[in-house]
Amino acid sequence: xxxxxxxxxxxxxxxxxxxxxxxxxxxxxxxxxxxxxxxxxxxxxxxxxxxxxxxxxxxxxxxxxxxxxxxxxxxxxxxxxxxxxxxxxxxxxxxxxxxxxxxxxxxxxxxxxxxx
Amino acid sequence: xxxxxxxxxxxxxxxxxxxxxxxxxxxxxxxxxxxxxxxxxxxxxxxxxxxxxxxxxxxxxxxxxxxxxxxxxxxxxxxxxxxxxxxxxxxxxxxxxxxxxxxxxxxxxxxxx
Numbered sequence: 001x002x003x004x005x006x007x008x009x010x011x012x013x014x015x016x017x018x019x020x021x022x023x024x025x026x027x028x029x030x031x032x033x034x035x036x037x038x039x040x041x042x043x044x045x046x047x048x049x050x051x052x053x054x055x056x057x058x059x060x061x062x063x064x065x066x067x068x069x070x071x072x073x074x075x076x077x078x079x080x081x082x083x084x085x086x087x088x089x090x091x092x093x094x095x096x097x098x099x100x101x102x103x104x105x106x107x108x109x110x111x112x113x114x115x116x
Numbered sequence: 117x118x119x120x121x122x123x124x125x126x127x128x129x130x131x132x133x134x135x136x137x138x139x140x141x142x143x144x145x146x147x148x149x150x151x152x153x154x155x156x157x158x159x160x161x162x163x164x165x166x167x168x169x170x171x172x173x174x175x176x177x178x179x180x181x182x183x184x185x186x187x188x189x190x191x192x193x194x195x196x197x198x199x200x201x202x203x204x205x206x207x208x209x210x211x212x213x214x215x216x217x218x219x220x221x222x223x224x225x226x227x228x229x
Contacts (some may be wrong), residue, residue, distance in 0.1 A: 031215065041202060043160070043219040052179040056216055088158060094215050104150065105206075105217060 004029050004092050004108035012114045013081060021111045022076045023091030030097070031055075032074040033082045034066060035090040045089070049074055050096065064071070078113075119143070120207050129227055135192040137223050139205030142186070148208035149181055149188045150217065155201045158195035163192070163203075194206040 004025045005091040005097040013019055025032065033056070034046040048056035075093060080096040119142045129135045137151075148167055152160035166172045166179040166188065178191040188207075192199055205220040 040221065041154075042221050043204065045216060045218070048216065096215060104162050104165060104213065107161070109159050 004091055004093055004106050005090075006108040006111045008111060009109060010114075011047070012116065014116055015081055015083060016076070019079050019081060019113070020075055020078045021089055021091075021113075023074045023108055025072055025091075025093040025106075025108075027093060027095070029093035029096050029106070031093045032068065032071070033092040033094075034074065034076050035092060035107075037088045037090060038103075039087070047074075047076075053114060059083050067082050081113075081115045083115050086113055088112045117211055118145075118220075120205055120218050122203075122205050122223045124221055124223060126224040126226055129195050129225070131195060131197060131227055131229050132228075133195050135195045135199065135203075135225055135227070137190040137203050137225065139188045139207075139220055140186055141188070141205075141207045141209065141218075143207075144186060145209040145210045146183075146184070146186075146207050148215075149179070150206040151177075151179060151188075151190045152204040152206060152219075153201045154204055154222070155222075158175055184204040192225075195225075197227050197229055200225055200227050 026028045031050045033048045037043045047066040052068045065077045088110045090110045092105045094105045122159045150165045151163045154160045164179045166181045172179045176193045202222040204222045206217040207217045
Protein backbone atom coordinates (compact mmCIF):
# COMPACT_ATOMS: atom_id res chain seq x y z
CA UNK A 1 0.00 0.00 0.00
CA UNK A 2 1.27 3.43 -0.92
CA UNK A 3 1.78 5.55 2.19
CA UNK A 4 1.85 9.01 0.61
CA UNK A 5 0.44 9.12 -2.89
CA UNK A 6 0.43 12.03 -5.31
CA UNK A 7 -1.37 12.53 -8.58
CA UNK A 8 -0.50 13.17 -11.27
CA UNK A 9 3.07 11.90 -11.42
CA UNK A 10 3.80 13.94 -14.52
CA UNK A 11 2.16 17.13 -15.70
CA UNK A 12 3.04 19.00 -18.88
CA UNK A 13 1.15 22.20 -19.56
CA UNK A 14 1.34 25.58 -21.23
CA UNK A 15 2.16 28.89 -19.62
CA UNK A 16 -0.90 30.64 -18.24
CA UNK A 17 -2.84 27.47 -17.51
CA UNK A 18 -4.17 26.46 -14.09
CA UNK A 19 -3.37 23.02 -12.68
CA UNK A 20 -3.78 21.03 -9.50
CA UNK A 21 -1.80 18.31 -7.76
CA UNK A 22 -3.41 16.04 -5.21
CA UNK A 23 -1.92 14.22 -2.25
CA UNK A 24 -3.29 11.60 0.10
CA UNK A 25 -1.66 9.78 3.00
CA UNK A 26 -2.88 6.66 4.78
CA UNK A 27 -0.36 6.76 7.61
CA UNK A 28 -2.63 8.41 10.14
CA UNK A 29 -0.35 11.46 10.19
CA UNK A 30 -1.74 14.81 11.28
CA UNK A 31 0.55 17.17 9.37
CA UNK A 32 1.13 17.42 5.64
CA UNK A 33 3.54 19.48 3.58
CA UNK A 34 4.29 20.65 0.08
CA UNK A 35 7.93 20.90 -0.93
CA UNK A 36 9.32 22.16 -4.24
CA UNK A 37 12.51 20.71 -5.69
CA UNK A 38 14.06 22.78 -8.45
CA UNK A 39 16.40 21.72 -11.24
CA UNK A 40 19.39 22.05 -8.90
CA UNK A 41 17.76 19.54 -6.56
CA UNK A 42 17.22 22.12 -3.84
CA UNK A 43 14.25 21.06 -1.74
CA UNK A 44 12.30 23.95 -0.27
CA UNK A 45 9.20 23.94 1.90
CA UNK A 46 6.15 25.77 0.60
CA UNK A 47 3.18 25.00 2.86
CA UNK A 48 2.11 22.84 5.75
CA UNK A 49 -1.24 21.90 7.23
CA UNK A 50 -1.92 20.42 10.66
CA UNK A 51 -5.40 18.94 10.99
CA UNK A 52 -6.70 21.11 8.17
CA UNK A 53 -5.13 24.28 9.58
CA UNK A 54 -2.49 26.15 7.59
CA UNK A 55 0.56 26.38 9.84
CA UNK A 56 3.44 27.05 7.46
CA UNK A 57 3.14 29.46 4.58
CA UNK A 58 6.51 30.32 3.12
CA UNK A 59 7.23 33.12 0.69
CA UNK A 60 5.44 31.66 -2.28
CA UNK A 61 3.59 33.56 -5.05
CA UNK A 62 -0.10 33.79 -4.28
CA UNK A 63 -0.74 31.91 -7.53
CA UNK A 64 -0.11 28.85 -5.37
CA UNK A 65 -3.01 27.91 -3.14
CA UNK A 66 -3.03 24.84 -0.93
CA UNK A 67 -6.18 23.21 0.38
CA UNK A 68 -6.64 20.50 2.95
CA UNK A 69 -10.17 19.09 3.12
CA UNK A 70 -9.13 16.73 5.91
CA UNK A 71 -5.93 15.66 7.60
CA UNK A 72 -5.34 12.85 5.11
CA UNK A 73 -5.50 15.05 2.02
CA UNK A 74 -3.58 18.07 0.81
CA UNK A 75 -3.97 19.59 -2.61
CA UNK A 76 -2.01 22.28 -4.43
CA UNK A 77 -3.60 24.50 -7.02
CA UNK A 78 -1.46 26.70 -9.22
CA UNK A 79 -2.92 29.55 -11.25
CA UNK A 80 -1.40 31.23 -14.29
CA UNK A 81 1.53 28.87 -14.56
CA UNK A 82 4.93 30.32 -15.39
CA UNK A 83 8.09 28.74 -16.80
CA UNK A 84 9.76 29.06 -13.40
CA UNK A 85 7.13 26.85 -11.83
CA UNK A 86 8.65 23.86 -13.57
CA UNK A 87 9.91 21.61 -10.80
CA UNK A 88 9.15 18.45 -8.90
CA UNK A 89 6.57 19.00 -6.17
CA UNK A 90 6.75 16.61 -3.25
CA UNK A 91 4.02 16.02 -0.76
CA UNK A 92 5.11 14.79 2.66
CA UNK A 93 3.50 13.95 5.96
CA UNK A 94 4.40 13.29 9.57
CA UNK A 95 2.86 12.71 12.97
CA UNK A 96 3.59 15.46 15.46
CA UNK A 97 2.70 13.52 18.59
CA UNK A 98 4.32 10.49 20.16
CA UNK A 99 8.02 9.84 20.56
CA UNK A 100 10.60 11.82 18.67
CA UNK A 101 11.54 8.82 16.59
CA UNK A 102 8.08 8.71 15.12
CA UNK A 103 8.16 12.28 13.94
CA UNK A 104 9.96 11.72 10.69
CA UNK A 105 8.88 13.09 7.37
CA UNK A 106 7.62 10.63 4.77
CA UNK A 107 7.61 11.78 1.16
CA UNK A 108 5.38 10.96 -1.74
CA UNK A 109 6.86 9.98 -5.10
CA UNK A 110 6.69 13.53 -6.44
CA UNK A 111 4.82 15.27 -9.24
CA UNK A 112 7.00 16.55 -12.04
CA UNK A 113 5.52 19.72 -13.49
CA UNK A 114 6.80 21.01 -16.82
CA UNK A 115 5.57 24.37 -18.04
CA UNK A 116 6.14 25.05 -21.73
CA UNK B 117 25.32 32.12 5.04
CA UNK B 118 22.88 29.43 4.01
CA UNK B 119 20.71 28.06 6.77
CA UNK B 120 21.77 24.49 6.06
CA UNK B 121 24.90 24.00 4.04
CA UNK B 122 26.41 20.96 2.39
CA UNK B 123 29.23 20.48 -0.04
CA UNK B 124 27.43 19.68 -3.28
CA UNK B 125 30.23 17.40 -4.44
CA UNK B 126 30.33 15.21 -6.32
CA UNK B 127 32.08 13.04 -3.77
CA UNK B 128 33.63 9.99 -5.34
CA UNK B 129 34.84 7.04 -3.27
CA UNK B 130 35.93 3.52 -4.20
CA UNK B 131 33.81 0.55 -3.25
CA UNK B 132 34.53 -0.57 0.30
CA UNK B 133 35.78 2.83 1.46
CA UNK B 134 34.24 5.15 4.02
CA UNK B 135 32.21 8.03 2.62
CA UNK B 136 32.02 11.11 4.83
CA UNK B 137 29.25 13.63 4.25
CA UNK B 138 29.14 16.91 6.13
CA UNK B 139 26.51 19.48 6.97
CA UNK B 140 26.54 22.75 8.90
CA UNK B 141 23.55 24.74 10.08
CA UNK B 142 23.00 28.32 11.12
CA UNK B 143 20.64 28.20 14.10
CA UNK B 144 22.23 27.13 17.37
CA UNK B 145 18.82 26.34 18.82
CA UNK B 146 18.15 23.57 16.32
CA UNK B 147 16.98 20.32 17.86
CA UNK B 148 16.50 17.63 15.23
CA UNK B 149 18.72 16.52 12.39
CA UNK B 150 17.97 14.14 9.56
CA UNK B 151 19.79 12.50 6.70
CA UNK B 152 17.82 11.59 3.61
CA UNK B 153 18.98 9.71 0.53
CA UNK B 154 17.55 10.52 -2.87
CA UNK B 155 18.14 8.39 -5.93
CA UNK B 156 17.80 10.10 -9.28
CA UNK B 157 14.15 10.53 -10.17
CA UNK B 158 12.96 9.26 -6.81
CA UNK B 159 11.72 10.82 -3.60
CA UNK B 160 13.89 11.41 -0.53
CA UNK B 161 13.97 8.50 1.90
CA UNK B 162 15.05 8.75 5.51
CA UNK B 163 18.33 7.12 6.45
CA UNK B 164 18.82 8.37 10.00
CA UNK B 165 17.84 11.01 12.47
CA UNK B 166 19.81 12.27 15.46
CA UNK B 167 18.85 14.55 18.32
CA UNK B 168 21.68 14.26 20.83
CA UNK B 169 25.34 15.16 20.62
CA UNK B 170 27.61 12.28 19.73
CA UNK B 171 27.35 9.32 17.41
CA UNK B 172 24.41 7.22 16.39
CA UNK B 173 24.99 4.03 14.45
CA UNK B 174 22.64 2.04 12.26
CA UNK B 175 24.23 -0.72 10.24
CA UNK B 176 26.79 0.79 7.88
CA UNK B 177 25.64 4.31 8.66
CA UNK B 178 26.81 6.55 11.50
CA UNK B 179 25.44 10.01 12.15
CA UNK B 180 27.55 12.39 14.19
CA UNK B 181 26.24 15.55 15.83
CA UNK B 182 28.18 18.39 17.39
CA UNK B 183 25.77 21.13 18.45
CA UNK B 184 28.53 23.40 19.75
CA UNK B 185 30.09 23.45 16.29
CA UNK B 186 26.68 23.36 14.56
CA UNK B 187 27.82 20.40 12.54
CA UNK B 188 26.27 17.08 11.62
CA UNK B 189 27.84 14.39 9.50
CA UNK B 190 27.03 11.03 7.99
CA UNK B 191 29.58 8.25 7.60
CA UNK B 192 28.92 5.34 5.29
CA UNK B 193 31.19 2.39 5.94
CA UNK B 194 31.97 -0.26 3.33
CA UNK B 195 30.46 1.94 0.61
CA UNK B 196 28.64 0.09 -2.17
CA UNK B 197 27.79 1.23 -5.70
CA UNK B 198 24.14 1.10 -4.59
CA UNK B 199 24.94 3.92 -2.14
CA UNK B 200 25.47 6.26 -5.11
CA UNK B 201 22.81 8.94 -4.66
CA UNK B 202 22.27 12.47 -3.44
CA UNK B 203 22.37 12.78 0.34
CA UNK B 204 20.26 15.52 1.87
CA UNK B 205 20.85 16.97 5.30
CA UNK B 206 17.70 18.36 6.92
CA UNK B 207 17.41 20.39 10.09
CA UNK B 208 14.48 21.46 12.22
CA UNK B 209 16.01 24.94 12.51
CA UNK B 210 15.57 26.54 15.89
CA UNK B 211 13.35 23.69 16.98
CA UNK B 212 10.44 25.21 15.12
CA UNK B 213 7.08 23.64 15.74
CA UNK B 214 5.27 21.30 13.39
CA UNK B 215 8.51 19.82 12.15
CA UNK B 216 9.42 22.33 9.49
CA UNK B 217 12.57 20.91 7.94
CA UNK B 218 15.09 23.02 6.09
CA UNK B 219 17.18 21.05 3.63
CA UNK B 220 20.71 21.54 2.43
CA UNK B 221 21.43 21.50 -1.28
CA UNK B 222 22.54 17.87 -1.10
CA UNK B 223 25.82 16.07 -1.70
CA UNK B 224 26.12 13.82 -4.72
CA UNK B 225 27.92 10.61 -3.79
CA UNK B 226 29.37 8.27 -6.38
CA UNK B 227 30.77 4.90 -5.30
CA UNK B 228 32.82 3.36 -8.07
CA UNK B 229 33.67 -0.36 -8.27
